[in-house]
Amino acid sequence: MAETRVRWWHLPLRIVIVLAVVALCLTGWFSWSVQASRLPDRIPMTGNMMDNMTGDMTGHNMQHSQQNDVSVTSLVGPQSGEPNERFTLVAQEAQMRLSSGATVNAWTFNGQLPGPELRVHQGDLVEVKLINKLPKEGVTLHWHGLDVPNAEDGVAGVTQNAVQPGESFTYRFVVKNQPGTYWYHSHQASQEAVEKGLFGALIVLPRDDSFTGKDIPVLAHSWPTKEGSYQQAFDTFDTLKRLAVQPGTPVRLRLINTDSLPINFVLSGTSFKVIAIDGTDLHAPTELTRQRLLVAAGGRYDIQFTMPDTTVSLDWLQKSSKVGLLLSRDGTGNAPALADGPVFNPATYGSPQQTPFSLSSHFDKEFSLVLDDMYGFYDGKMASLWPINGKVFPNTPMLMVHEGDLVKVSFVNRSWMDHPMHLHGHHMLVLSYNGRPVTGSPWWVDTLNVAPGESYEVAFRADNPGIWMDHCHNLNHAAAGMILHLAYEGVSSPFEVGPGTVNQPE
Ligand SMILES: [Cu+2]
Numbered sequence: 001m002a003e004t005r006v007r008w009w010h011l012p013l014r015i016v017i018v019l020a021v022v023a024l025c026l027t028g029w030f031s032w033s034v035q036a037s038r039l040p041d042r043i044p045m046t047g048n049m050m051d052n053m054t055g056d057m058t059g060h061n062m063q064h065s066q067q068n069d070v071s072v073t074s075l076v077g078p079q080s081g082e083p084n085e086r087f088t089l090v091a092q093e094a095q096m097r098l099s100s101g102a103t104v105n106a107w108t109f110n111g112q113l114p115g116p117e118l119r120v121h122q123g124d125l126v127e128v129k130l131i132n133k134l135p136k137e138g139v140t141l142h143w144h145g146l147d148v149p150n151a152e153d154g155v156a157g158v159t160q161n162a163v164q165p166g167e168s169f170t171y172r173f174v175v176k177n178q179p180g181t182y183w184y185h186s187h188q189a190s191q192e193a194v195e196k197g198l199f200g201a202l203i204v205l206p207r208d209d210s211f212t213g214k215d216i217p218v219l220a221h222s223w224p225t226k227e228g229s230y231q232q233a234f235d236t237f238d239t240l241k242r243l244a245v246q247p248g249t250p251v252r253l254r255l256i257n258t259d260s261l262p263i264n265f266v267l268s269g270t271s272f273k274v275i276a277i278d279g280t281d282l283h284a285p286t287e288l289t290r291q292r293l294l295v296a297a298g299g300r301y302d303i304q305f306t307m308p309d310t311t312v313s314l315d316w317l318q319k320s321s322k323v324g325l326l327l328s329r330d331g332t333g334n335a336p337a338l339a340d341g342p343v344f345n346p347a348t349y350g351s352p353q354q355t356p357f358s359l360s361s362h363f364d365k366e367f368s369l370v371l372d373d374m375y376g377f378y379d380g381k382m383a384s385l386w387p388i389n390g391k392v393f394p395n396t397p398m399l400m401v402h403e404g405d406l407v408k409v410s411f412v413n414r415s416w417m418d419h420p421m422h423l424h425g426h427h428m429l430v431l432s433y434n435g436r437p438v439t440g441s442p443w444w445v446d447t448l449n450v451a452p453g454e455s456y457e458v459a460f461r462a463d464n465p466g467i468w469m470d471h472c473h474n475l476n477h478a479a480a481g482m483i484l485h486l487a488y489e490g491v492s493s494p495f496e497v498g499p500g501t502v503n504q505p506e
Contacts, residue, residue: 037377041500043394045158045467045485045493069492072159075150075466077173083127085120089141091186091198092133095226098238103226106197107134113236114219114258115200118184122207124175131168138162138502141171142187143202144298145180145279145446147425148173150466150491155424156188157495157503158467158485163188164502179206180279181217181254181300189504191260191475195224199258204279213250214307216243218325220265220295220316221258232316232323240324244331249307251327253314257295260474262418262449264343265293267303269312269336276302277346280427283441284351290341292317296420296449298473311336347433350441357406357459359431364405365462367397371450371472371482373415378481379499385480386415386472392481399470399486401462408459413450420473422447423486425466428458447473462486467493469505478506 089109096106096113109115120126132139140162142154152173156162163169185199201217222230223238231238245251252275257263273285274293278300295301305312311328313335326335369388376385378392388396401407409428413419423446430443434455450456465488472482483506497503 033377034380037380039379039394039498041498042496043498044496069490070465072150072466072491072493072495075491077149077152077171078125079172081125083172084124085118086127087116087118088129088131089115090131090133091139093135096197096236098223098225098231098233098236099241100231100238102223102229102231102238104197104223105226107137107193108197109200112200113197114221115184115198117201117203117217119203119205120175121205121209122175122177122179126173126175128171129168130163130171132163132165134165136165137193138164138188139186139193139198140169140188141184142424143173143182143184144422145182145300146173146178146202146204147176147427147464150425150464150468153424153466153468154187155469156505157497157501158469158493158505159495161495162502162504175204178279179204180276180281181256181302182279183219183256183258183300185258187469187505190506191479194258194475195222197223201254201256203254211250211252213252214245215252215254217254217256218314219256219258220263232318234314234316234323234325237325238323240322240326240335242326242328242331244329245307245327247307247309247329250304251307251312252302252304255293255295255301255303257297257299260297260476262297262420262451263295264317265295265301266315266317266338266340267293267305267312268315268339269310270305270308272303272305274301274344274346274349275304276300277443278427278445278447280444282346282350282443283353285349285441288344290339291344292340292342293344294449296447296473297418298420298422298447299445299449345433346440346443347430347436347438348440352439353442355429355442356461357429359437359457361406361459363408363459365399365401366408366410367399368410369397369412369484371411371413371415371419371421373417383480386417386419386477386482388482388484393483396481396484399484400489401486402489403462403465405462406459407462408457410455410457411448411450412455413452416452417477418449418451418474419477419482420447420449421470422473423460423470424468425464426460426462426468426486428460431457431459462488465491467491471506475506
């Protein structure tokens with residue numbers, strides 16, 4: 001009689017074997033995923049046009065430049081002529097102190113934090129010489145919001161090679177008809193470079209500047225301190241900054257968000273107008289009180305008011321500490337009660353005005369971009385990823401256009417974080433917000449905060465040939481792949497990004 005005996009250790013042995021196989025498979029999958037996610041050593045930055053009237057989006061990898069292409073290196077500003085304004089910016093390390101006494105191991109321009117304020121006039125020929133005296137890191141200069149010729153745009157690996165220590169690079173461009181508030185920053189390893197201080201205000205004044213009041217740029221930034229904390233500050237004031245302003249004086253505050261997250265500003269003690277967004281004046285702005293101004297990371301709001309007899313304060317709303325600017329006749333006095341309120345909505349503010357195109361225009365190209373989040377592998381590491389249409393750079397779409405195209409882009413944010421989408425070299429007209437047409441002033445942006453659940457339609461004229469970054473200005477997201485490019489047919493770039501090159505734009 002056959003005896004079937006199940007030995008007591010058979011079942012545990014089977015379990016152990018199954019677990020071992022599963023563990024082996026998981027380990028194999030894990031190491032394969034890590035390897036597969038590594039960025040190629042060299043990623044070319046050239047677009048490939050596949051003509052398609054509805055707009056074609058192709059990935060970054062399989063592009064080939066044509067022999068008769070125009071190189072981005074030829075798309076320069078005027079190479080001759082005496083500049084109206086000439087600046088030299090020297091990138092160098094420096095230990096800097098915030099107003100609280102906290103120390104920042106900073107990367108500065110000219111030993112200043114933020115970098116020197118550059119004031120120019122519309123129409124000026126501007127020449128800026130960048131000298132890199134950092135010990136190890138490359139540097140570039142990007143003119144955030146200024147629509148300069150492509151070769152002057154300062155993006156490492158796209159429009160130039162990162163300027164190495166000991167090297168210099170000269171930018172020359174004519175400032176277009178864009179009076180307003182901008183900023184400049186390095187676009188090489190920008191996540192770290194901007195955080196550590198390689199940025200400054202860039203103010204374009206109108207030719208016939210008649211403003212005689214107080215003009216105050218406010219650069220809102222979180223500084224990484226030596227002690228390991230992040231200190232929110234206006235410029236380097238992480239404590240209350242006091243200014244004396246005579247009652248009756250017109251005051252223009254230029255709010256510049258140089259951080260990676262949106263900032264909520266509140267102005268208290270007076271009514272005010274939002275007179276410009278991202279360097280473009282708003283039409284017929286009206287008086288506001290009790291509004292929260294949400295400025296996109298990289299974005300700018302200009303606000304104006306007449307100084308009252310009493311104190312006025314500007315606050316950066318946040319949980320941890322109170323950072324503010326206090327204005328009064330002699331700089332003393334207590335801050336007024338905080339005039340917080342609903343979030344200001346540019347889509348319904350001011351009055352409409354003629355625009356070169358609108359929702360009812362015929363668009364030559366239409367692109368739809370879905371911003372998302374996922375967890376996965378990127379460049380050999382497990383990380384939070386911020387895909388566009390399900391892909392991270394370099395597999396994100398390439399927006400291909402012809403010069404002259406009218407282009408519509410829709411953004412939908414399905415992720416849980418804000419994405420301040422920044423297009424280089426062009427200004428986008430916001431057409432609709434959450435499916436509703438914009439009913440207020442024409443609203444032009446170069447950096448549009450797309451909050452979770454929000455959708456926007458924007459449009460721009462493709463009138464500045466080149467290869468342009470279009471990316472999230474939460475620079476941590478950009479560094480995790482939330483980058484794409486707008487590329488003109490027939491333009492190619494000899495530059496490359498990637499670990500095997502000197503260029504890491506983010
Ligand atoms: Cu983002």
